[in-house]
Amino acid sequence: MKKLKLLAAAASFAALTSAAMAGTIGFSSPNFDDNFQTVLRETAKSHAEKLGHSIQIEDAREDVGMQLSQIQNFIASGVDAIILAPVSAAATPQITKMAEAAGIPLIYVNRRPADLDKLGDKAAFVGSDETWSGTLEAFEICNQAAGTGKAVMLMGILSNEAAVTRSEDVREVLKLSMCKGIELIAEQEAKWQRTEANNVVANWLSSGKDFNIVFANNDEMALGALQALKAAGVNMDDVLVGGVDATADALASMKAGELDVTVFQNANGQATGAVDAAISAMEGNALPNWINIPFELVTPANVDKYMGNN
CATH class of the missing domain: 3.40.50.2300 (Response regulator)
Incomplete structure (x- = not known):
């Protein structure tokens, strides 16, 4: 009986630990109508949920003010991390400060932030070298x-x-x-x-x-x-x-x-990399300021290699 109780307690603790580790990620997309951004956000959602995390996605409609409002709402609702492709690079220093003040990990994806060299340990850019x-x-x-x-x-x-x-x-x-x-x-x-x-x-x-x-x-x-x-x-x-x-x-x-x-431009690689970086920061790990996903030239000679990748 004691052994059964111990096993039950262990199972209960494991379930609690798993629930505690599951987090909520806020994702601000710059434009739902853009095909590349669609692949990016859908892959991010699928990858986050596969790893046991929930993700809330908003459309900024290429409006800086709307994106800033979405970031504020994410912070107010207590998300565990924020991912965004910025509408405007000029707004990223403000966004970085907002997330840093709230102690929330911040991942810029696809579009490089203006303050890339000033991101702290809880922020990173996942994207390609333009x-x-x-x-x-x-x-x-x-x-x-x-x-x-x-x-x-x-x-x-x-x-x-x-x-x-x-x-x-x-x-x-x-x-x-x-x-x-x-x-x-x-x-x-x-x-x-x-x-x-x-x-x-x-x-x-x-x-x-x-x-x-x-x-x-x-x-x-x-x-x-x-x-x-x-x-x-x-x-x-x-x-x-x-x-x-x-x-x-x-x-x-x-x-x-x-x-x-x-x-x-590897949308799937950028999306999964952004989610992985967010989860790593949520777990207390320091992040590099840039996680590079290389570009590759595509022509009719090698197009078959890339079919189905984005």
């Missing part, structure tokens, strides 16, 4: 174009560090001697969105702009550009279009002979 994203895209398009052509560029929301960096990457690559025959004749913000990019490119075409290369800061905008080009009757063999993210839709477009270049 200096490689636009660089890989632009270098490969330059190579495929044999260093000549007229180009346009579709940029993400310019309050995002990724949009600024990827755009500058393209400009820097075009300064290389191998790309000196490529002229960048127009660039415009298209807010990461397929519809916005479609409208921008359609307007360029209707205004008589003559171009045969499209650099896009992400795949959604690249796909929007392709929609506009096809609607205008442009032969896909006569234009080069590149993006970043290697989303499922982008890879399907590449397999169909439309998209020419993308750069694999």
Whole structure:
């Protein structure tokens, strides 16, 4: 009987310990309508729940004020950790201070915070080095174009560090001697969105702009550009279009002979890495300020390797 009581007590203690370890993570997504961010948040949710934690996800709708309010609500509700892809890098120092004052672990994912070098032991950035994203895209398009052509560029929301960096990457690559025959004749913000990019490119075409290369800061905008080009009757063999993210839709477009270049940004790797970092910090472990998930170039030659990854 004593042995049975001891076993029952041990089982009860194990259950209590397991419940105590289970935590709640608040996740602020910048945009539910973005395909890459959708993969990111859904993978994070699945991974957290698989590990026994609950996750509360909110849509900031690319609104800084809304995201700040969500962070405040997470803190007020007593979440055990916060994960977010910031709407604006400029707001991250304030967010970092809010979480630090509350003693809550904070994980930035996908979009690099402005205060990366000042994050404490309970905060980290899980994401890729943006200096490689636009660089890989632009270098490969330059190579495929044999260093000549007229180009346009579709940029993400310019309050995002990724949009600024990827755009500058393209400009820097075009300064290389191998790309000196490529002229960048127009660039415009298209807010990461397929519809916005479609409208921008359609307007360029209707205004008589003559171009045969499209650099896009992400795949959604690249796909929007392709929609506009096809609607205008442009032969896909006569234009080069590149993006970043290697989303499922982008890879399907590449397999169909439309998209020419993308750069694999590992949404699943970033999401699981962010959740793992949050749990580690919840358990009292110190975090590095940056957990890097490398970019990888994707072309029609190796596209099959990436099918189903994002």
